[in-house]
Amino acid sequence: MEKKDTRSGFGAGLTELGRTNPNVVALCADLTGSLKMNDFQDENPERFFQIGIAEANMIGIAAGMTIGGKIPFTGTFANFSTSRVYDQIRQSIAYSGKNVKICASHAGVTLGEDGATHQVLEDIGMMKMLPHMAVINTCDYNQTKAATIAIADHEGPVYLRFGRPAVPNFTPSDQNFEIGKALHLKEGTDLTIFATGHLVWESLEAAKTLVEAGISAEVINIHTIKPLDNKAILEAVKQTKCVVTAEEHMLNGGLGDSIAQLLGRELPTAIEMVGVNDTFGESGTPMQLLEKYGLDAKAIVAAAKKAIARK
């Protein structure tokens, strides 16, 4: 399986938008290389804005640029895209209803060696609480590229979350990304694993291991945490009656939290959640950190067995 980083998918999508949509502009806070925005910058210097290390100003400028019809894409690390500028996003983008795409790389513990100061694990929660904000967490290069292109056509603010490490690139290169649409990646009858971001691949690996234990796991990719595909989730859970959620994010505020709310209202079901439980990350390699913080295939297998036992 070819491995590629999701941030490069963002860069490729942005480059394509630069060629096809003259209203797309890009802003960066001194992380152009990390966000893979160089090609867009080289091809469209007049539409690329290097803001410097001033994320609050970047968010405010992006909001202002929408007046007159531009579609700004901001790029920096996920931590500096959200928690650092939450009030700017809240007032100037979400409350003001501005068509800004907040594109955030290096999310979660897989940022790796830089450690907890940079490993935001709260961003999905923060962003999904903002009215009008769509929240997307992509799983591989191809999906990230397709999502980047798709959000330009979505009127309204979007938070697009992706990551740093090279990970398996397993979704089709010609996919049509539809915001808010769950993707069935593997059929199964005993339980449903709902996964987002880097943990989608880990969930597919877990499903293979579960077969050996005689458990048939369905894997559904929820790339859009908000708006959530309630219909697809409820239909799946009606069949399997057993749920695991998996995400590289705090349990509080993440995908599992959203699904638990939905099931609590509509279809009470036992649920096991794979995520970070109220702790900060630390330095290490991405794979070491996924293992230590219980975010790998092994952790998903354990959660699935626990969920089956509760069924």
Next chain:
Amino acid sequence: MPNISKLNDVVSQVRRDIVRMVHANSSGHPGGSLGCAEFFTALYFDVMNHNTSFSMDAKGEDLFFLSNGHISPVFYSVLARSGYFDVAELATFRKLNSRLQGHPTTHEGLEGIRMASGSLGQGLSNAIGAALTKKLNKDNSMVYSLHGDGELQEGQVWEAFMYAAAKNVDNLIATIDYNQKQIDGSIDDVLPMGNLSAKLKAFDWIVLEEFQGNDIESVIHTLARAKELSGHGKPVVIIMHTEMGNGVDYMMGTHKWHGSAPNDEELKSALVQNAETLGDY
């Protein structure tokens, strides 16, 4: 030449609107609003090229951003008086289901508002963004913004000052309402900002000082001068000296009317001091 007498009639009516709006709710911010009545009237009744049949994108129009959103009463009054919406709607200020929220917002679709403000320090960045888009669109209109002086304590403003000068955002005229007062007292009591003009010059802005911010003729002249200086590679900032509470004697010379409403007696006194020129709402 603008008819200064007619503009001063507008100012008088705007002051009445401000104190009546704030009195009707026993809440709101009359002090800074009154201090900027001449500035808003100058912008919307003389200086800016703008269209009251509102379009968010404002292509070919001058734009204005209010960064210190708490002085919404003066903004709402001038928008209504210049024709963006019916003056009768001023009566809904700060009331349930109103488009005239405590602080300005686009959320309720009020014509004339292009950005929410209230949480301080964000408006200069917003104005820069709009100015950059105007350049991309080959639109030669100007972008104006207003900021409180106390608001300059917010760090984001200085990020924006640094950016605009470094990146030659020269279709932008920012004005600082320099009344030297904030909620807790005078600027010097709270956090002295030293030589503001020198600081802004050091940030490489063209700095104009308007010492008569409550003289509409002088304000118009300074805004015209600012426009002449625009378009030459640097943004322009006006340090506009104003009197908080201007036009209502007991509100002047103190910070106490920053966010306090007049009672019935105080309202009467304020109205006696400002003639009804265009008809109360």
